Structure formats: structure tokens, C-alpha cells
Amino acid sequence: MASSTLSAPVMQKGIHGWNPCARISSNARVNSHRTLNCPLSMSTVRKPLFFRAHPSSINPPHVSASQRYSLDTKKFPVSCAGKFQLDDVIESQQFDTDILNGIFEVAFEMEKIEKNSPGSNILKGYLMATLFYEPSTRTRLSFESAMKRLGGEVLTTENAREFSSAAKGETLEDTIRTVEGYSDIIILRHFEGGAAKRAASTATIPVINAGDGPGQHPTQALLDVYTIKREIGRLDGISLGLVGDLANGRTVRSLAYLIAKYKKVKIYFVAPDVVKMKDDIKDYLTSMGVEWEESSDLLEVASKCDVVYQTRIQKERFGERIDLYEAARGKYIVDKKVLDVLPKHAVIMHPLPRLDEITVDVDGDPRAAYFRQAKNGLYIRMALLKLLLLGW
Numbered sequence: 001m002a003s004s005t006l007s008a009p010v011m012q013k014g015i016h017g018w019n020p021c022a023r024i025s026s027n028a029r030v031n032s033h034r035t036l037n038c039p040l041s042m043s044t045v046r047k048p049l050f051f052r053a054h055p056s057s058i059n060p061p062h063v064s065a066s067q068r069y070s071l072d073t074k075k076f077p078v079s080c081a082g083k084f085q086l087d088d089v090i091e092s093q094q095f096d097t098d099i100l101n102g103i104f105e106v107a108f109e110m111e112k113i114e115k116n117s118p119g120s121n122i123l124k125g126y127l128m129a130t131l132f133y134e135p136s137t138r139t140r141l142s143f144e145s146a147m148k149r150l151g152g153e154v155l156t157t158e159n160a161r162e163f164s165s166a167a168k169g170e171t172l173e174d175t176i177r178t179v180e181g182y183s184d185i186i187i188l189r190h191f192e193g194g195a196a197k198r199a200a201s202t203a204t205i206p207v208i209n210a211g212d213g214p215g216q217h218p219t220q221a222l223l224d225v226y227t228i229k230r231e232i233g234r235l236d237g238i239s240l241g242l243v244g245d246l247a248n249g250r251t252v253r254s255l256a257y258l259i260a261k262y263k264k265v266k267i268y269f270v271a272p273d274v275v276k277m278k279d280d281i282k283d284y285l286t287s288m289g290v291e292w293e294e295s296s297d298l299l300e301v302a303s304k305c306d307v308v309y310q311t312r313i314q315k316e317r318f319g320e321r322i323d324l325y326e327a328a329r330g331k332y333i334v335d336k337k338v339l340d341v342l343p344k345h346a347v348i349m350h351p352l353p354r355l356d357e358i359t360v361d362v363d364g365d366p367r368a369a370y371f372r373q374a375k376n377g378l379y380i381r382m383a384l385l386k387l388l389l390l391g392w
Contacts, residue, residue: 086387088200089208092221092257100261103383104226110382114149121151126389129183130156131175132210133190138352138374139210139219143187146381155183176202185388188212206388214248220351221254223380224309227373228259231347232306236263241301243270243332244311244357246277251351252311256281260288267292268301272328275313298332303341309349310334312357335359342367349373 095103113120128147132140144154172190176199179186188199189210196209196216211217229235240259242252246269256277259265267290269277276294285292295301302308310332318325334348339362342348347369350358354370362368 085391086206086384088196088203088206089218089384089388090196090200091209091216092218092254094218095222095258095261097261100222100225100258103222103380103387104229106383106387107226107376107379110146110379110386114378114382119149119151123147123150123152123385123389126152126185127183128152128154128185128187128385129179130154130187130210131179131189132157132187133195134211136189136210138377139189139217140187142374142377143208143210143381143385146378146385149378150382150385152385155179172198173202176207180205185385208384208388211250213250214253215250216254216257217250217351218254218258219377219381219384220251221258222384223373223377224251224255224349224351225258226380227349227369227376228307228347230376231369231372232345235259235265237265238262238306239266239268239304241268241270241298241305241308242277242311243298243301243308243334245275245313245328246271246311247275248314249275249311249351252277252309253281255309256285260285260290265290268305269294270296270298270301270332272313272331274324274328298334299337299341302334302338302346303343306343306346307349308334308338308342308346310354310357311351312353312355330356333357333359334362336361338362339365339367 130140130143144156147154172195176186180203185206186203187208187210188196190212193213193215195212196207200207209216209218225235228238232238246252256267267285269292271277282292313325313329334357347367348362350370352370352374
């Protein structure tokens with residue numbers, strides 16, 4: 001077979017996944033300096049929902065620009081040099097430890113780019129659309145910073161629920177079909193659980209879930225696990241205390257799914273009764289052989305943990321039941337008393353924003369890792385953008 005190198009910024013996505021080497025021609029956005037040297041196998045491979053890993057590396061036949069529009073992409077496994085190729089990032093369950101290690105390796109390389117140079121141009125010519133139907137500071141800005149630091153450009157709407165056609169009644173699916181015509185990747189935050197999965201099944205470009213209601217926040221979980229690895233030095237055998245709003249917190253749900261991939265992990269749940277961890281997470285952890293325990297004693301749990309992961313009580317999830325919110329808020333606070341019992345090697349993490357659940361006098365302790373954690377979000381999101389748009 002003759003080898004062919006194809007270059008254009010828009011991937012083609014079929015029912016079963018991306019074909020990163022057969023790329024849709026767009027005269028307005030083709031840059032001759034951007035090429036993707038990824039051999040394809042012609043065998044048919046089914047994939048998990050949001051990524052594919054396949055070792056084949058047979059070169060494809062020549063494919064003309066016009067033919068790329070009609071390719072049956074389910075015949076093309078998306079593997080580059082034996083590495084996995086991400087399609088979308090929707091939920092923590094889509095990853096295994098090999099894929100996580102690969103993402104973390106790329107994230108570490110992104111740290112070097114950010115710290116030791118003015119930036120990179122590997123995503124020059126690519127456009128990222130951020131569709132945020134809920135408020136965000138760290139997630140939206142870190143994604144936009146990540147894209148710009150890699151040379152790409154950003155199309156953004158900060159409050160899509162109010163300042164987009166959603167206010168006129170447009171469906172999410174119609175919005176996605178429209179926005180994908182202007183961009184190469186979509187970052188979506190939505191107030192409804194499952195919205196990201198709906199968007200991914202509609203879109204023909206990559207979609208990243210930046211939080212969907214009380215559902216999941218997989219990129220936060222990725223940066224959390226990356227932070228634990230950087231701070232503690234290991235992921236197997238850790239003890240993790242999840243504290244605060246465990247019923248509504250998509251961050252803790254995603255983190256529980258992800259940390260369950262590792263060996264001999266112990267998880268403690270510390271939460272007010274009204275926001276205890278839901279049974280689906282407990283059942284999942286049990287099915288994965290992860291030991292877990294519920295406790296009402298934060299000091300006792302903190303004395304046993306490598307990581308105390310604090311979260312705020314989410315007022316916006318309580319609706320009109322402000323009485324329940326007030327009853328839950330302030331019950332578990334990380335303060336100097338917690339620091340006194342926390343092991344010297346341990347760290348305190350928080351997805352932010354915080355209210356009063358971590359007192360400000362904790363910030364000066366070297367075990368307070370939450371601002372380093374937020375910074376790690378930049379590296380993880382740089383890595384994901386690179387992997388989704390360019391592969392390996």
C-alpha cells in the first residue's frame with residue numbers, strides 16, 4: 001500500500017470513533033505545515049465509547065480530499081505508533097491506568113513547555129470553542145490558557161445558558177451541530193447530568209466534559225490524580241479522605257471512579273447526612289475491590305490519610321431547601337486542628353472555589369496543595385488538547 005500523509009485541522013468522527021489520519025479537507029483552514037503522520041490499520045475494531053487503543057500500524061491507501069467526506073470511519077482504528085487515541089473526554093470510567101500514565105507523561109512535558117519557553121505553536125490554526133452553561137473560573141480559564149499556550153485560538157461564551165440561543169429554546173444538539181462548524185474541539189460545561197454524553201454523540205469533532213450538573217468532571221479528576229502522584233509520589237496504596245458535599249459534588253464522584261483504578265486504595269467518606277456519597281459510587285468501589293468507610297469524625301480520618309480532599313457544600317444544588325443547605329454548611333472544616341493531626345507527608349486538596357470549609361490560615365502550610373492542584377489543571381488540559389487534536 002502506498003503511504004499518504006494528510007493535513008487539515010478537522011478530524012472525522014464516525015459512529016465508532018475518530019479517524020485521526022483521514023481528516024476533512026477545509027480550504028479555509030488547511031495549513032501546509034501541519035501534517036499528521038499516523039499509520040492506519042484497515043481492520044475493523046470496535047472501541048469503548050470515548051477512546052480506542054489498537055496496536056495495528058498498516059499504512060492506508062491514498063485518500064483524496066473529496067473521498068474523506070464519505071469514509072466509513074468504523075473501519076479505521078485510531079492508533080498512532082501503538083498508542084491510544086482519545087476521541088472525547090466524557091467520564092472517568094473511560095480510562096485505564098495505562099492511558100492515565102500516558103496522559104500524565106504528556107502533562108509533564110506540558111509543564112516543561114509552560115515553564116521553560118514562551119510557549120508552543122503545535123496547535124496553531126486550531127480553534128477551541130468553550131460552551132459554559134454554568135459559572136466557571138479555573139476550568140474555563142485553564143482550558144483557554146492551555147489552548148493559547150499551544151498556539152491555538154479560542155471562541156468563548158461565558159454564560160451560554162443566558163447569552164446564547166439556549167435562552168431562545170435551542171436544543172443542546174442543535175447548538176453543538178452549529179458550533180462544530182466554527183471550531184475543531186468543544187469544551188462543554190452544562191447544568192444537566194449526561195449533557196456531555198449527548199453532545200459527544202452529536203458532534204463530529206472532539207468534545208470534553210468540563211462538568212455536567214451533578215454528573216461528572218473528568219478533567220478535574222485527571223488533574224486531581226496527577227496532583228496526588230506529584231505530591232505523594234505514588235497512587236497505589238494511598239488513603240484518601242473525601243469530605244463535604246459528596247452527593248452533589250461531581251469532582252468527588254469522578255475522582256472516586258478514577259482512583260479506583262489503582263491498587264490497595266482506601267477511601268473515607270466524611271459528609272453531613274443530607275449530602276452523603278450516593279450508593280452508585282459505593283457499589284462501584286465495592287465491585288472494584290476498593291475498601292471504603294463512612295465516618296463522622298474528620299480529625300480521626302485526617303490522621304490516617306495521605307490526602308484530605310475537601311469540597312464546598314453546593315448551595316446551587318439545594319433549590320428552595322435552604323434549610324438543608326444551612327444545616328450542612330460548616331459541619332466539617334479543615335483548620336489548624338486538622339493540620340495538627342494530619343501526617344507530615346500528607347496534603348490537603350480542594351477543587352475550588354472554597355467558601356469557609358478551609359480556613360485561610362491553612363494556606364501557608366506546605367501541605368496545602370490546592371493552588372498547586374489548580375495549576376496542574378493547566379498541564380492536564382494542555383495534554384488533553386494535544387492528544388485529542390494531534391494524537392501522539
